[in-house]
Amino acid sequence: MKINKKWFAGGLALLLALGLTACSNAKQDDGDGKNGGAAVDELAPEFTYVAKYATIPQDFETNNLTFGGKVAYSVHYSGYDYFDYYAEGDEDSAEEPMTFSPSRNFLKYQLNGGNIEGGEVFASIPNGVDVNSACADDAGNLYYVGAIRPETPGEDATDADWERYYNDADQKTEYHLIKLDAQGNQVYDLDFTEMTRTLDYFYVSRMAVDAQGRVYLASSDSKVLLFGADGYYAGIAETDQQSWISNMGTAKDGKVYASYTRYDANSSSMVLAEIDFDGKKLGKTYQNFPNAYGNASMVKGLEQDILISDDSALYEYSLEKEETTKVLTWLDCDIDGNAVNNIVTADGKYYVLLRDWNMDATEFAELEKMKTEDVVKREKIVVGTIYQDSSLSEEIIKFNKSNEQYRITLKTYLDENNWTETSYQDAITALTNDILAGTGPDILELSTLDIDNLASKGVLDDLSPYLEKSSKLNKSDFHDSVLKAGTKNGKLVSLSAGFSLSTIVGKTSVVGSKQGWTVADLIKLQKAYPNSELLEYETKEGILQAILMLNKTHFLDTANHTCNFDNQEFKDLLAFANIFPKEYDYDAPRRLTPYLLKDNSLLLATIYLSDFDSVQGELAYFDGEPYTMVGYPTYDGGNGCVLNLRDQYGINAKSQHKEAAWAFLEEMISRDPMESKYSYYGFSSIKKYYEAQKKDALEVQYVYDENGEVLKDENGEPVIEQRYGGYTMMGDDGEEWSYEYKPITKADVDLVDQLLAGATPIDYNVNQELNQIIMEEAGSYFDGSKSLDEVVSVIQNRVNLYMKENQ
Amino acid sequence: MNTKLKLTKAKEANPKEPVKKIKPKRNTKRFLLLKLKSGLFIAPSFLGVMVFFLIPFCVIIYYSMVDNPISKVYVGLANFKSVASNEAFLTAVKNTALFSVISVPLAMVLSLILAMVLDLKIPFKSQFRTFFLSPMMVPVASIVLIWQVLFHNNGAVNDVIMKFGAERIDWMKSDYSIIVIVVLFLWKNLGYNMILFMAALSSIPRDVLEVARLESANALQTFFYVKIRYLSSTILFVTIMSLISSFKIFREIYLLTTDYPYPTLYMLQHYMNNKFKKLDYQALSAGAIMMSLVMVMIIGLLFIVEERFGKDVEG
Incomplete structure (x- = not known):
């Protein structure tokens, strides 16, 4: 009987030991996030x-x-x-x-x-x-x-x-x-x-x-x-x-x-x-x-x-x-x-x-x-992204086909085919874990990550030495705003191939002729036109977000790790946001934007400029009336124009293949954007390509007939090739408004240059928690369940805690 | 002839002579085999403890002494100094301690009272027992949902107090928040503690209680001089468990209020969780080590107390 007990105990011990090894042989997805939600076996790596x-x-x-x-x-x-x-x-x-x-x-x-x-x-x-x-x-x-x-x-x-x-x-x-x-x-x-x-x-x-x-x-x-x-x-x-x-x-x-x-x-x-x-x-x-x-x-x-x-x-x-x-x-x-x-x-x-x-x-x-x-052996370089990006895949294929030394592989952390509520956060966590475990990708696509935090932890390598050694690129090739956006704590940690701009425009007769304005100016404008719509489709939360976009740090004292959301300025801001509707009723009958702007029923418009050709189209609503790009209002000055970087890439400081990673980045970023197979979004970050885009936009192209002669319209004017065409809008009240394509002018490109020179880069992933706190608490004020003072006090307490924690 | 047989014979020869325990000699083949066997039996557990506790703890110690998890430059105790002077950490320590000081004794006393009441011959005893145990079966997410319905700014509790003409209270975002969390903790943990106390009460020897009754001891005297002595080991266990549970209240608070709650609800695990998200492993590790040291000291103290007051009744 004792022998049986021993065998039993031995069996249990063996079972326990086996249990410990149970997790070692699990088949795992390779992390490219494309198993479609099903359990996918991998082909043997041989x-x-x-x-x-x-x-x-x-x-x-x-x-x-x-x-x-x-x-x-x-x-x-x-x-x-x-x-x-x-x-x-x-x-x-x-x-x-x-x-x-x-x-x-x-x-x-x-x-x-x-x-x-x-x-x-x-x-x-x-x-x-x-x-x-x-x-x-x-x-x-x-x-x-x-x-x-x-x-x-x-x-x-x-x-x-x-x-x-x-x-x-x-x-x-x-x-x-x-x-x-x-x-x-x-x-x-x-x-x-x-x-x-x-x-x-x-x-x-x-x-x-x-x-x-x-x-x-x-x-x-x-x-x-x-x-x-x-x-x-x-x-x-x-x-x-x-x-x-x-x-x-x-x-x-x-x-x-x-x-x-x-x-x-x-x-x-x-x-x-x-x-x-x-x-x-x-x-x-x-x-x-x-x-x-x-x-x-x-x-x-x-x-x-x-x-x-x-x-x-x-x-x-x-x-x-x-x-x-x-x-x-x-x-x-x-x-x-x-x-x-x-x-x-x-x-x-x-x-x-x-x-x-x-x-x-x-x-x-x-x-x-x-x-x-x-198969010919090549050094393997991994590019890590959260979302799949077709233009990145295109770049990888081009690089792999032409390079005999390195081979780029893509690791997409988010499984877009198997989306759940936590997919995004899970993807970030998986990437973070890989970085910390030393198995992170050699190149990181950073546009969805908190670059400030990664840079402060030493995750990202300084790209300046690579640029100094490069025969294809150097710092002076890039727009200053782009370099500034990629520089954290004195180190250039990310580079981007392209960018777009967004700003707020109003008629000069309404907002004046000065570019850039303050939050107080905005509030004053609303008071001067109490029955007009300030911004199209705007809501309480929307306007608050728009104003805070460039002003969040105004309420933070980063030196002392405190905040001052309980001051009168922030109270005024919340009170101002509260006059907007909670939700916009998109089903309500609405007149067309150009007509609303014309008779000052609408005062401002937000425009997004992603290429030179979009300037005319975006400003067409003003129907030839003089306009001013006043920008997003600020507390601390500036032209109020926002610089959005398209994709941002950095090199993992722990990568074993930094030179190879740079070889890919260098080739991708130095490529002429107009060569791209997929529609290229944004202005080029590299000055010479930006100038080429500008030149291309300014070049008027005509339509030719079968004999190679320029086609002429009924007035004898040459027919201009319409890059983007025009469009017609029909309002709920039966009004029509048409936009006919107009070639871009020198004044339009100068305007983009001017906006770019003063544009402020925005990193939407930095201090996200802070944004969540403000929006969550402001909601209680907006729905009337709390007073302004109560809300401001809670925001102050919670954000203060956030600031103290990060001291 | 083996040793066991020799011992038996010796015992037969002189039954009054105490039996000598014969230990196998060191370095003999039999001794080594015995050690090997013991080692093999204990190996899986030891391996588990190593893999899941000891090695991670060593890693934590390592992380607490480097500047960050990427560059890993040795900085000595700098992280401990930095964490100890961090105002958010100190707020978390204060809140966690305050919560434990309030909730653990309350959980102990109330569950003991409930156990003693249910130990009496009262009607619907089993129904009451089930009633108090039922929160254990409710998933945390559901508990949080119930608490949100009750204590939200527009919740049921505010509806009731406003009917009586009182002002609305934002329970989760005011200084009252600690009360809400203590109530939640008690609601969730009383049943389990109560069952442990009921088991301990039923194991007190009836003859001892009978003697106390014959000696004219009143109920209070019986409780303090007899029952409490026999309950001491259970009290220790329940205290430790409640203390651990009180540290784990973060889960409920987090689900109710996310990463950055109203400052009175900011616990040590908030600090560590947020540091984890920010990749501040060095601060997280230093904080965790300080917290575990305090826990070890508290539990050690409890063992000393139990040793002193409960030793005479332990079999």
Whole structure:
């Protein structure tokens, strides 16, 4: 018996010891935050995927591109008259529709040894039929949904005719499901228009065909229309909670599956459901399916049942295990996830078709699985961000493709696909923990972090020595305001490639001609025009935030670690904010802003300048009347203009690869912003590019005719190319106001220069707690539950505690 | 022949002779095996204590002596000096001490009274017991929600007092806030303490109480001269537990009032939590070490008191 006890005790001890080791083998997400909420297994690190670019026909078409087995089909439009479209109007214009010739065909391509070949006409598309969606099966049969829209009004049509056309278009459009065999012969043509009339709105969001040739059309909501193999309408299957179908595709077993979000009492998750054709319902559901938002596609898997991609990664999903495995991260293959148009599996390999819409370029690549040890070794540099940023990904891909010494990887701390209330704070905590553990990213994107605090703890390296050694950049290349914003305690800890400006503008007749004003001036203005609206859509909290933005430190005594929120100035400020509405009623009838400004019903406007071309548009509301950029009111002087840095980057002081980190930063920041593929937001921080932007903005470009001559309008004036176009606004009272594009003038660019020279950088992440305290307590005064003195006293006590704690 | 057999025989030979305890000789194979076995059995627990307590505590000591967790330059006791002179830290110490001084004795006395009442033969005894224990089952988030409904500036308590013509009180953002938190603490902890006291009361030997009754001791005398002596170890345990709970009141206060509450509710853990968020690990570590030293001293003092007053009744 004693021996048994010993064994028992020994067993318990062993169990305890095992318990201690239990946490050591957990599979963890790599921190790029893209597991889509599902438990994602990682591919063994000994393998990696390398993109091998293949050849494709020169005129490869990607319209309605669909792969079936080793063939692909796409729609080719011919006879599109580019000049007509360009000269007559833009693509959003209702009055000037795009004109297409009636010629359109399906083209057929073959996937041969990793290359795409062919491009011959497979079948012609009947006149008047628009291809809504197309799908091919493994046997090469092609299925497509054709929409026949009512005829557009003629050239002499009035606005009313066009309005009638757009109102009736949906109800008069016919829908056909057409099947063509592998030779291009029509097998059936089913008119299913009547079925679409029973739906609130019909639009084919996804199309799939199963192994038996049955077609599934996901409508734009929760319904899937089912069609039998012989081309008959079989019914509708619907998600259980009327959730919208997120994705649909055919799995390895030949069945069609759809994914949608299922909502529980406190949470939501993406589930995958088999579509039960015979039962006309969504059948068995599967858990742990990736969210895969964005440009997602879903096809049969190679190793598992389903292959699914999103903007960041490629996943395989096992139906049996209900598990997701991340195959690769696009960025690791130097592929921009936003450009992934199709994914294909053939001959046991993954292929990807990339479509860069901005550059009008198409690429096709085989993703070759290689042993990591066989791939050229490069020093790994990690860039850490809270949010994913497409322009940063673009920079990383460019750098990795051109650099043989270093390889940049991106670590995104916030999982945007799996958002919860605490996601942001969790991301900050995870990044902070990594920094403290010495495993932090080499480069930090700082725009969402408390830079002051990180700098004071020595987390960020001084960038000045790097700039001194750099052959591409030096301090004098940057605007002083940008350098000032990145300098903390005498060290340049962050650099930014771009910035924007915001300020407050008023008519000179109302606010005077002096730039910059005080809070007292603002209060005085409101008293002078008691029946006018001071700022558009302003609320008590909004105005308080706007005023405190540049004035928070005015109430703080940082030297003695105290504050003075109990003084008369702050009381006056709260009392002033209290005259504004608690919430703005956006449903209330409202006149248009330019008219409100004109008759002084509205006194001030907030403007945001992100490029030179925006100046005219932002100030157009003043309709030619003289204006003054008075700025945000201050207590301590200044022009009241706020400088918002676009992205701020710093180098981790504990990084083992500081030189490499700087190499990437240097290349990214020194790049000409006008080269960027994605729309570039903001003025450049580098003076020479800023000047180039200015020059580009001042350059008037004209529209030319087919002979290369400048087009002239009815008055004989040259037609100016409209970079941004004009717009028309319609007020609730029926008033209209139009803005016609005007080229920027020298005075406009000088104005930006002037604002920049006196702009104050704002770091929204510093002293956030202080802001929370003020807003929380001011709310009690605004809702009338506390007196001004009571509120001010509590703010003073709480902020004082904050100041003492940080002494 | 083994040692056990020898001992048995010796005992049989001369039963009056005291049995000698034979210790295995050091450095013998058997001694080493015994040590190894003992070591193996204790290893998991020791490893756990090492990993989760001793090593982190050593890390804390290390952090308390460097300038910050990134550059890690040794600064000696500078962090302790800085923390000890920080006004917010001193406010937190004062508030935490005041709260513990008020709430712990109250929790002790009230729970003991409740236990003694429920020890009597009164109707609905088990219902009362359940009633007082029920707060233990309520999650903290729900407790906080209830307290917010009651003590918010526009809460139920203010509605009641305003009906009687009194002025509205902002309970959580005024000097009254400490009262609200003490009530919350008592409501949440009385049940647990009461159960411990009830168990201790029921284990007092009935014959001792019977003797006291025969010796004409009144109820008060029986309580102070008999019961309290037998309850001493439980009193010590309950005091320690209540003291620990009082330090943990931060959780409820934090959920009610966030990082920077009204100054009277600012506790030591607020200071440490905020320092953690600001990456001020050096200040956090120095503060934590000072707090743990004070805790060790208080608990040591309690052990001394218990040793002095409760020793004669311990079996």
